[in-house]
Amino acid sequence: MKLKISESTKKILKRFYKIMLVIAGFILVLFNDTFGKLEGFVEFIALYFIILFITIAYWIFKQIKSIIKLKNEKEKTELLHLKSQVNPHFFFNTLNNLYGLMEKDSKERQMVLKLSDMMRYSIYEGEKDWVTLKNELDYLKNYIELQEIRYHKKSDVQFNHKIENPNAKIMPLLFIILLENAFKHGLENLEKDAYIHIDLTESENEVQFVIENNFELQQTSNQEGIGLKNLKRRLNLVYPKKHSLSFDVNSNIYKVILSLKLK
Structure with a gap:
């Protein structure tokens, strides 16, 4: 039966390994005079620093890989936004025309106005990296009010x-x-x-x-x-x-x- 290790356990073991590696390095440096007399100590030190170098190199590689992945995901998200923007001006103009044809103060007119605001936010603000919390709050309010009119x-x-x-x-x-x-x-x-x-x-x-x-x-x-x-x-x-x-x-x-x- 194959033993399964959870991702959280793997992360803990990796951190423990790195910490022990650093501690071992400090011990070797502090007690250099004692260990230096032992046979094969120089070879052991060389092996230790090789392992330490590989560990650091692997960590740097993981960080670079994470940055590249984030960049690729961002590009994919931007592409999806571009694909979804099928002539948004057509929709906005159509909604504005509908808004003008409807009776003043009618629920239908309020729905069209809020829907137009939501679409504009989703298309133009949604593709940005950051927005203000106030703008996000207004967007949520519009959605809630629109749904309350619907139901x-x-x-x-x-x-x-x-x-x-x-x-x-x-x-x-x-x-x-x-x-x-x-x-x-x-x-x-x-x-x-x-x-x-x-x-x-x-x-x-x-x-x-x-x-x-x-x-x-x-x-x-x-x-x-x-x-x-x-x-x-x-x-x-x-x-x-x-x-x-x-x-x-x-x-x-x-x-x-x-x-x-x-x-």
């Missing part, structure tokens, strides 16, 4: 936000995936008593996004959607070791917490 049923949607620095920079379109899932798998399928509670806070260079919703137990699925997979990949690329993403399912309550250390 003709009573629900409890609360969006609480407390931001100390609205100009703080963040990667665009991170929270929308979690928000879309809450509406899609929760409010959309529930006949009554549906709720979505969202909290967005920022302080001391850290952002936390918490979203909780209820759902139909029959809709439970163990499969992870493409949106969540892409979110995790983007977080690992842009916020390595600077984020945490947790999911909690308790009966028919689904809760997600995303925390980010801002750069």
